[in-house]
Amino acid sequence: MAFTLDDVEFLTSPRGAAALAEVAALPLAGDRIADIAAVRARYGEHTAVLVETTLLRRRSAQKLPGAQGWLFTDEALQQATAAPVAAHRARRLAGRAVSDVTCSIGAELAALHGSATAVVGSDTDPVRLAMARHNLADAPVLLCRADALAPITADTVVVADPARRSAGRRRFDPRDYAPALDDLLAVYAGRDLVVKCAPGIDFEALGDMGFRGEIEITSWQGSVREACLWSAGLAEPGVARRASLLDSGEQLTDAADDDCGVGPAGRWIVDPDGAVVRAGLVRHYGARHGLWQLDPDIAYLTGDAVPPGVRGFEVIDQLPFTEKALRQALSTLDCGALEILVRGVRVDPDALRRRLRPRGGTPLSVVITRIGTGRAARAVAFICRSSRAPATRD
Structure with missing residues (x-):
C-alpha cells in the first residue's frame, strides 16, 4: 500500500502509537478477517496503515533486529x-x-x-x-x-x-x-x-x-x-x-595467492560460499585452505579436510552420472532424504529427486558436476554424507 504524510503523522502521534501497540497484540495470521474488523471498528480509516505497519515490523525482525518501533513501506x-x-x-x-x-x-x-x-x-x-x-x-x-x-x-x-x-x-x-x-x-x-x-x-x-x-x-x-x-x-x-x-x-581478495591445483576428489567436496564464487575467487579460497579443484572451470573444491566452520560433503561413492546408475547406488545405500547439488550439468535437482524417489532411512547428498571439456567432458555424480544439515536461509 502507499503511505502518505498524514499516515506517518498519525502513526507517530500518541494515539497512533497506542493503536499500534493494540494491533501488535493481534495474531493477524491466516484468516485475518475478524482481527481486521476489530481494528476497523475502533480506528476506521487508519486500519490499513495500522495493519500494514504491524505486519512490516514483524517481517523486519530478522533483517533489522533493532528496529522494532520503526516505520516502513513494503518496498523500502x-x-x-x-x-x-x-x-x-x-x-x-x-x-x-x-x-x-x-x-x-x-x-x-x-x-x-x-x-x-x-x-x-x-x-x-x-x-x-x-x-x-x-x-x-x-x-x-x-x-x-x-x-x-x-x-x-x-x-x-x-x-x-x-x-x-x-x-x-x-x-x-x-x-x-x-x-x-x-x-x-x-x-x-x-x-x-x-x-x-x-x-x-x-x-x-x-x-x-x-x-x-x-x-x-x-x-x-x-x-x-x-x-x-x-x-x-x-x-x-x-x-x-x-x-x-x-x-x-x-x-578474501584477488590480491591473495591463487595457486590452486586440479585433481581427483579427495575425502571431502566443498561448495564455496556464494560470495567467493560470485567474486571469482574460488582458486584463491582453495589456495588459502589447502583445497584443489575438481575441474578448472567448475567452482567445486575438494580436499582431505574441510575449512573450520564450513559445511563439507564426505565422498562415499563416485560414478558416471546416469539416472539409472545413481538410483541403483542410492538404493544400495538405503538413501532417504536426498540433497542434490549441481554445477556445470543441465539437471533440475528437484525434478531429478522426484524421479529418483528415495525411500530409505539414510540422509545423503549427491554432487553432480562436469569434469573435463570438449569431447573429454563427462558428468560425474559423487554420493556424499554432509558434515551437517543444510543451512536455513531467510
Missing part, C-alpha cells in the same frame, strides 16, 4: 540493507563523514552514525524521509530532501543504494536503476563513492561505465546479499574484487 523494507551487512559497511567507513544520498527509511544511517564523524541523509521521497526522522529520532543525523544526482555535501564519502525494483519487478540493467548507476558514477567522479548494487551485476558492464574501484560481494546467513562498489580512493591498493563472508568473518 525489501530494499533495506540487513543490519549485519550495513554494520560491515559502516566499519569500513569508520572515522569518515558520510552522506547517504538515497537514505530511504534510514537503515544505512542507523549503522553509520555510531562510527562516522558526521552523517547526512537525503532522499526525494517525503514519506520515507518522515519515516526516517521517526526511526532515527535519537541519532545525531541530519536529514533533508534532495535528489541523489544533485550533490549537497563536499568532502564526504557518498553512499548510494539506487532502487532496483519498480512496481515489484527487478531492474537488472544498472542503467535502469533509480538513480541510474552510470549517472551516479558520472556525478560523483573524483569523489569517494560507495554504491550498493544487485549481486548479479555484470562486472564487464561496470568497466564499460568507467568504474575502476573495488567490487565487494557480501554474504550473510548462507546467501549472497549484495555487490558493493568502492571507488578507487576507498579501495584497498591492488584489490579489484573482494568476498566478505559475514557468517564466518572471513574476507
Whole structure:
C-alpha cells in the first residue's frame, strides 16, 4: 500500500502509537478477517496503515533486529540493507563523514552514525524521509530532501543504494536503476563513492561505465546479499574484487595467492560460499585452505579436510552420472532424504529427486558436476554424507 504524510503523522502521534501497540497484540495470521474488523471498528480509516505497519515490523525482525518501533513501506523494507551487512559497511567507513544520498527509511544511517564523524541523509521521497526522522529520532543525523544526482555535501564519502525494483519487478540493467548507476558514477567522479548494487551485476558492464574501484560481494546467513562498489580512493591498493563472508568473518581478495591445483576428489567436496564464487575467487579460497579443484572451470573444491566452520560433503561413492546408475547406488545405500547439488550439468535437482524417489532411512547428498571439456567432458555424480544439515536461509 502507499503511505502518505498524514499516515506517518498519525502513526507517530500518541494515539497512533497506542493503536499500534493494540494491533501488535493481534495474531493477524491466516484468516485475518475478524482481527481486521476489530481494528476497523475502533480506528476506521487508519486500519490499513495500522495493519500494514504491524505486519512490516514483524517481517523486519530478522533483517533489522533493532528496529522494532520503526516505520516502513513494503518496498523500502525489501530494499533495506540487513543490519549485519550495513554494520560491515559502516566499519569500513569508520572515522569518515558520510552522506547517504538515497537514505530511504534510514537503515544505512542507523549503522553509520555510531562510527562516522558526521552523517547526512537525503532522499526525494517525503514519506520515507518522515519515516526516517521517526526511526532515527535519537541519532545525531541530519536529514533533508534532495535528489541523489544533485550533490549537497563536499568532502564526504557518498553512499548510494539506487532502487532496483519498480512496481515489484527487478531492474537488472544498472542503467535502469533509480538513480541510474552510470549517472551516479558520472556525478560523483573524483569523489569517494560507495554504491550498493544487485549481486548479479555484470562486472564487464561496470568497466564499460568507467568504474575502476573495488567490487565487494557480501554474504550473510548462507546467501549472497549484495555487490558493493568502492571507488578507487576507498579501495584497498591492488584489490579489484573482494568476498566478505559475514557468517564466518572471513574476507578474501584477488590480491591473495591463487595457486590452486586440479585433481581427483579427495575425502571431502566443498561448495564455496556464494560470495567467493560470485567474486571469482574460488582458486584463491582453495589456495588459502589447502583445497584443489575438481575441474578448472567448475567452482567445486575438494580436499582431505574441510575449512573450520564450513559445511563439507564426505565422498562415499563416485560414478558416471546416469539416472539409472545413481538410483541403483542410492538404493544400495538405503538413501532417504536426498540433497542434490549441481554445477556445470543441465539437471533440475528437484525434478531429478522426484524421479529418483528415495525411500530409505539414510540422509545423503549427491554432487553432480562436469569434469573435463570438449569431447573429454563427462558428468560425474559423487554420493556424499554432509558434515551437517543444510543451512536455513531467510
